[in-house]
Amino acid sequence: MGAMSSLAFASFLRAPNPGPMTLDGTNTWILGAPGSASVAVVDPGPPDRDHLKAIEAAGPIELILLTHRHLDHCEGVDGLLERTGSVPVAAADPALCRGVAPLRDQDRIEVAGVTIEVLATPGHSSDSVCLLATAGADRGVCTGDTILGRGTTVVAWPDGDLGDYLATLDRLATLDGVPALTGHGPVRPDCGKIAREYRAHRDERLVQVRAALSDGARTPADVVAYVYPDLEPALVPAAEWTVRAALAYFAPDADRNST
Numbered sequence: 001m002g003a004m005s006s007l008a009f010a011s012f013l014r015a016p017n018p019g020p021m022t023l024d025g026t027n028t029w030i031l032g033a034p035g036s037a038s039v040a041v042v043d044p045g046p047p048d049r050d051h052l053k054a055i056e057a058a059g060p061i062e063l064i065l066l067t068h069r070h071l072d073h074c075e076g077v078d079g080l081l082e083r084t085g086s087v088p089v090a091a092a093d094p095a096l097c098r099g100v101a102p103l104r105d106q107d108r109i110e111v112a113g114v115t116i117e118v119l120a121t122p123g124h125s126s127d128s129v130c131l132l133a134t135a136g137a138d139r140g141v142c143t144g145d146t147i148l149g150r151g152t153t154v155v156a157w158p159d160g161d162l163g164d165y166l167a168t169l170d171r172l173a174t175l176d177g178v179p180a181l182t183g184h185g186p187v188r189p190d191c192g193k194i195a196r197e198y199r200a201h202r203d204e205r206l207v208q209v210r211a212a213l214s215d216g217a218r219t220p221a222d223v224v225a226y227v228y229p230d231l232e233p234a235l236v237p238a239a240e241w242t243v244r245a246a247l248a249y250f251a252p253d254a255d256r257n258s259t
């Protein structure tokens with residue numbers, strides 16, 4: 001088994017794909033009520049042999065779930081299925097599903113002794129979902145990249161959308177005291193609290209982007225230099241996506257294909 005969370009039904013295996021966008025690596029969550037004969041796997045992560053082997057060893061796997069379509073979360077699905085044989089794969093994006101219908105908001109799934117409620121949480125990507133898992137008296141919510149263990153999330157514009165993301169944060173703000181089982185980095189003990197902090201951070205950034213524009217910033221690169229003056233070069237592209245998302249939020253009719 002991987003690292004334990006505070007929840008008896010949830011543990012994670014961290015993939016060896018650290019980087020500026022993935023923090024220490026992707027967290028693959030293994031969900032199963034104590035004593036359950038099977039598990040559900042959330043986000044197999046990258047196609048790393050040893051990582052997939054460890055996921056397989058945590059099985060038998062009853063269902064694979066994906067929080068969203070980004071490759072650091074889903075690219076390992078094929079390799080995992082090669083090891084396990086046929087296991088259904090559920091995601092909001094129909095292109096990623098195998099053997100089951102796409103996930104929709106408020107779907108309820110019973111798997112491995114755990115009840116999973118699907119929350120459509122677009123913003124980071126258009127297909128992002130959070131998975132609110134309950135086993136007995138315990139609850140935890142798999143947040144993918146919508147809430148991270150450290151720092152804040154990129155709105156991967158143009159697929160991601162800042163208006164959607166703000167609405168998502170307001171929805172997650174209602175999950176007081178529910179641990180956020182994050183897609184990268186450590187567990188966050190209180191999803192509701194973090195969602196409110198993220199919301200406040202976004203609101204601050206929007207004020208800064210407005211200030212940059214009124215000070216004469218014209219291009220996304222200008223705005224990045226103004227809002228994030230000391231940014232590590234590896235993070236500049238991510239900051240540009242976020243700034244483009246903010247600019248699109250202020251001017252929603254602007255052409256998303258013009259960069």
Ligand SMILES: [Zn+2]
Nearest residue numbers: 068070124145
């Ligand atoms: Zn992502």
